[in-house]
Amino acid sequence: MAASTLTEVARLAGVSPATASRVLNGSARKPGKDIAERVRQAADSLSYIPNAQAQGLAKSSSGLIGLIVHDIADPYFAAIARGVQDAARDQRKMVLLATTGGAPAEEREAVAAFAARRADSIVIAGSRSSRPEDGDDNAELAAELDRYCRNGGQVAVVGHPVVGATAMEGYHVVAVPNQELAGALAARLAENWDGDFVIVGGPEGLLTSDDRVRGFQEGLAKAGRAPAEILRTSFNRSGGYEAGLKLAARIKAGRAEDGGGSGRKLCIFAVNDVMAIGASAALRAEGLRIPRDATIAGFDDIETLRDFRPALSTVRLPLEDIGRLATRATAPGAGNSGGQEEDTVPPVSGEVTLRRSTEAA
Amino acid sequence: MAASTLTEVARLAGVSPATASRVLNGSARKPGKDIAERVRQAADSLSYIPNAQAQGLAKSSSGLIGLIVHDIADPYFAAIARGVQDAARDQRKMVLLATTGGAPAEEREAVAAFAARRADSIVIAGSRSSRPEDGDDNAELAAELDRYCRNGGQVAVVGHPVVGATAMEGYHVVAVPNQELAGALAARLAENWDGDFVIVGGPEGLLTSDDRVRGFQEGLAKAGRAPAEILRTSFNRSGGYEAGLKLAARIKAGRAEDGGGSGRKLCIFAVNDVMAIGASAALRAEGLRIPRDATIAGFDDIETLRDFRPALSTVRLPLEDIGRLATRATAPGAGNSGGQEEDTVPPVSGEVTLRRSTEAA
DNA sequence: AGGCGATGGGAATGCGCTTTCCCAATCCAG
DNA sequence: CTGGATTGGGAAAGCGCATTCCCATCGCCT
Numbered sequence: 001m002a003a004s005t006l007t008e009v010a011r012l013a014g015v016s017p018a019t020a021s022r023v024l025n026g027s028a029r030k031p032g033k034d035i036a037e038r039v040r041q042a043a044d045s046l047s048y049i050p051n052a053q054a055q056g057l058a059k060s061s062s063g064l065i066g067l068i069v070h071d072i073a074d075p076y077f078a079a080i081a082r083g084v085q086d087a088a089r090d091q092r093k094m095v096l097l098a099t100t101g102g103a104p105a106e107e108r109e110a111v112a113a114f115a116a117r118r119a120d121s122i123v124i125a126g127s128r129s130s131r132p133e134d135g136d137d138n139a140e141l142a143a144e145l146d147r148y149c150r151n152g153g154q155v156a157v158v159g160h161p162v163v164g165a166t167a168m169e170g171y172h173v174v175a176v177p178n179q180e181l182a183g184a185l186a187a188r189l190a191e192n193w194d195g196d197f198v199i200v201g202g203p204e205g206l207l208t209s210d211d212r213v214r215g216f217q218e219g220l221a222k223a224g225r226a227p228a229e230i231l232r233t234s235f236n237r238s239g240g241y242e243a244g245l246k247l248a249a250r251i252k253a254g255r256a257e258d259g260g261g262s263g264r265k266l267c268i269f270a271v272n273d274v275m276a277i278g279a280s281a282a283l284r285a286e287g288l289r290i291p292r293d294a295t296i297a298g299f300d301d302i303e304t305l306r307d308f309r310p311a312l313s314t315v316r317l318p319l320e321d322i323g324r325l326a327t328r329a330t331a332p333g334a335g336n337s338g339g340q341e342e343d344t345v346p347p348v349s350g351e352v353t354l355r356r357s358t359e360a361a
Numbered sequence: 362m363a364a365s366t367l368t369e370v371a372r373l374a375g376v377s378p379a380t381a382s383r384v385l386n387g388s389a390r391k392p393g394k395d396i397a398e399r400v401r402q403a404a405d406s407l408s409y410i411p412n413a414q415a416q417g418l419a420k421s422s423s424g425l426i427g428l429i430v431h432d433i434a435d436p437y438f439a440a441i442a443r444g445v446q447d448a449a450r451d452q453r454k455m456v457l458l459a460t461t462g463g464a465p466a467e468e469r470e471a472v473a474a475f476a477a478r479r480a481d482s483i484v485i486a487g488s489r490s491s492r493p494e495d496g497d498d499n500a501e502l503a504a505e506l507d508r509y510c511r512n513g514g515q516v517a518v519v520g521h522p523v524v525g526a527t528a529m530e531g532y533h534v535v536a537v538p539n540q541e542l543a544g545a546l547a548a549r550l551a552e553n554w555d556g557d558f559v560i561v562g563g564p565e566g567l568l569t570s571d572d573r574v575r576g577f578q579e580g581l582a583k584a585g586r587a588p589a590e591i592l593r594t595s596f597n598r599s600g601g602y603e604a605g606l607k608l609a610a611r612i613k614a615g616r617a618e619d620g621g622g623s624g625r626k627l628c629i630f631a632v633n634d635v636m637a638i639g640a641s642a643a644l645r646a647e648g649l650r651i652p653r654d655a656t657i658a659g660f661d662d663i664e665t666l667r668d669f670r671p672a673l674s675t676v677r678l679p680l681e682d683i684g685r686l687a688t689r690a691t692a693p694g695a696g697n698s699g700g701q702e703e704d705t706v707p708p709v710s711g712e713v714t715l716r717r718s719t720e721a722a
Numbered sequence: 723a724g725g726c727g728a729t730g731g732g733a734a735t736g737c738g739c740t741t742t743c744c745c746a747a748t749c750c751a752g
Numbered sequence: 753c754t755g756g757a758t759t760g761g762g763a764a765a766g767c768g769c770a771t772t773c774c775c776a777t778c779g780c781c782t
Contacts, residue, residue: 003476003512005768016732021770031730047508052477053423054768056414057737067458073443073681075436075665082434085460094474097428097456099446113455115364116413147408151364237668274665281668304436304635304665307598307642320434366738377762382740393760415738418767 004046013042025050056118063093065327066114066122070102074236075302076272076319080125080158083323091331093120102126104137111144121154121330125323127235128160131205138163145171154330158322160207172329174322175347178208178299179215181315185269185297185352186219189313192360193267193295197228200243200270200279202235209235212271212299228269240275244282251294252286266294267358273298273305273314280312280357295358311355322348365407374403386411417479426456426688427475427483431463435597436663437633437680441486441519444684452692454481463487465498472505482515482691486684488596489521492566499524506532515691519683521568533690535683536708539569540576542676546630546658546713547580550674554628554656554719558589561604561631561640563596570596573632573660589630601636605643612655613647627655628719634659634666634675641673641718656719672716683709
């Protein structure tokens with residue numbers, strides 16, 4: 001028993017397929033009350049479900065929103081995904097998910113796949129890379145997006161524009177003030193702290209990481225502090241852990257030098273919460289305590305991590321809103337009312353949130 | 362410049378659309394080498410992208426896998442989603458995401474939407490509900506799934522079969538031994554603990570929660586212990602927090618009675634990690650310490666929560682594998698080789714993992 | 723009362739692709 | 753050298769729906 005079709009419904013109702021179509025789906029022309037009712041009855045007596053593929057083909061639009069993330073199990077992306085999902089529901093669309101691990105080549109593939117499915121819009125989350133080895137892939141990604149937009153697609157990128165993308169119609173970016181916020185965080189930390197700072201960052205070329213590092217350094221400079229040393233590692237929990245191990249060794253060594261005095265503690269800034277948690281775990285594993293032996297701050301304010309103890313100082317980012325905003329930006333009728341060239345959705349704002357992990361005990 | 366079509370490619374290559382189709386997509390018939398090459402060149406000179414909608418219409422299959430979760434931002438579902446995503450990639454399919462908050466009515470809608478899109482298979486994660494007020498919706502959900510399966514769809518449910526679903530072809534369930542594992546956990550906890558147990562469970566009728574509660578009680582019984590009291594609350598962090606508040610009050614009261622002696626501490630079993638974390642936070646907020654003033658155990662072993670201190674005793678569930686398994690079960694050519702009526706994928710296995718949070722200090 | 727514009731339903735076309743079915747050319751065995 | 757079996761490409765018929773025309777009907781104004 002195959003799914004029933006519009007034609008069958010029409011036949012049962014004794015009308016033409018055209019009429020059936022008009023009543024069952026929103027059409028400009030509204031058939032007469034009585035006929036409409038008959039069709040509707042026929043429809044659910046056959047438990048008719050319209051074939052979205054066919055509808056899409058005919059209307060050339062699919063009701064699909066493509067979402068590209070590095071890893072859906074990462075709470076950062078999961079939070080954004082929730083926002084996207086939520087906005088999608090408002091638009092009565094479904095979301096199509098692609099995880100790419102952050103590789104531009106895979107992102108390109110995902111975009112192509114979305115394009116093939118005629119997704120109405122695409123939301124790209126996750127840090128852009130400007131590493132030289134990603135150059136070619138980035139170019140191809142940009143080209144693919146360009147093509148997608150030219151064919152009427154809408155794309156929203158959270159954070160940075162895709163490297164090499166030429167601003168075009170249908171291309172939106174949700175700006176995240178990583179740099180400013182990291183600066184603000186540095187400023188606040190510098191207020192109650194006179195020791196050294198260390199930054200645990202992601203690999204060079206990861207734009208989000210770079211921004212946060214740069215902002216933090218700027219903040220430090222404005223507060224009259226020396227620039228912090230930068231430890232580069234991977235942009236996830238295990239990267240944080242590794243860096244934490246190194247720092248622990250260093251702290252212990254320093255402590256041995258001045259005979260156990262708490263002379264110059266370290267304040268660690270990990271460029272995201274997950275890394276900060278990893279670093280904390282490493283310190284703890286090495287017998288160090290926070291904030292006694294070192295203080296630490298992260299970035300993002302991941303919800304799941306809020307119960308972590310000592311509570312992590314961080315910068316709250318409205319992740320869910322970001323996802324929502326990005327999705328809305330791609331909706332027809334959204335934004336660009338000002339007639340600007342490169343339209344940018346209202347920038348999101350974060351908030352420095354100091355908690356116990358950086359208390360100068 | 363609209364996306365180019367197969368016909369255009371064919372014309373450019375000087376062949377018929379039929380031939381172009383045969384070379385560009387896997388067909389049984391392989392056109393001659395030279396022709397194939399010509400078509401391929403034409404295709405990427407036009408940067409042709411096949412229209413998946415049209416393909417789907419013609420082949421009546423879409424390369425889509427529908428995934429239904431309660432909340433994608435919940436790390437439990439995020440982990441499963443990662444597994445699904447991974448398996449989907451192997452099958453060269455894309456995943457369509459729907460979040461329902463666990464309401465059967467919304468799940469029904471999601472299934473209908475997936476059916477409309479002609480998803481090849483559907484994976485349903487998240488606890489089933491057997492609450493009386495969900496009865497009707499469950500029935501409709503079951504009916505919808507039934508229809509979907511009859512039309513050739515494949516569905517996999519993780520945990521429990523949908524209430525009221527009649528076993529049918531294409532319907533798979535990934536059994537999760539919640540009950541056994543909860544029992545095992547209880548047994549292990551009873552070994553090093555002679556105090557009282559309290560269970561913090563989800564609302565009655567949430568099957569996963571019920572199973573874990575039941576299993577835990579059984580384990581207790583086998584160990585010769587009295588059944589634990591059950592606190593019902595919502596199945597998430599805030600539910601855990603609320604319960605934690607109540608328990609904190611009780612602990613303090615008890616402590617006051619016997620004059621501060623650690624006479625009879627409580628061992629709390631929260632039916633999932635997120636609730637356990639919530640409860641821990643509440644206890645801590647009330648000035649109680651774990652495991653000093655009470656011990657606590659969870660369930661799931663959520664990855665993001667592993668760095669939590671004190672480390673949470675729990676039952677490790679291979680969440681990602683579960684997602685993968687469920688997805689594979691729906692792949693053509695998977696399972697049911699034994700010729701059994703109601704085929705069930707190999708049951709997953711978990712592992713009791715005792716950590717500091719239940720150390721009888 | 724006659725004619726005009728509105729109104730409402732149906733026929734037909736096309737969206738882009740797959741897949742029979744058909745036919746011409748080629749091949750091998752007898 | 754011929755006949756039947758193969759091979760390889762093309763024509764055409766859908767897949768299920770939206771939509772543009774087109775036509776009959778009805779109501780209304782003058």
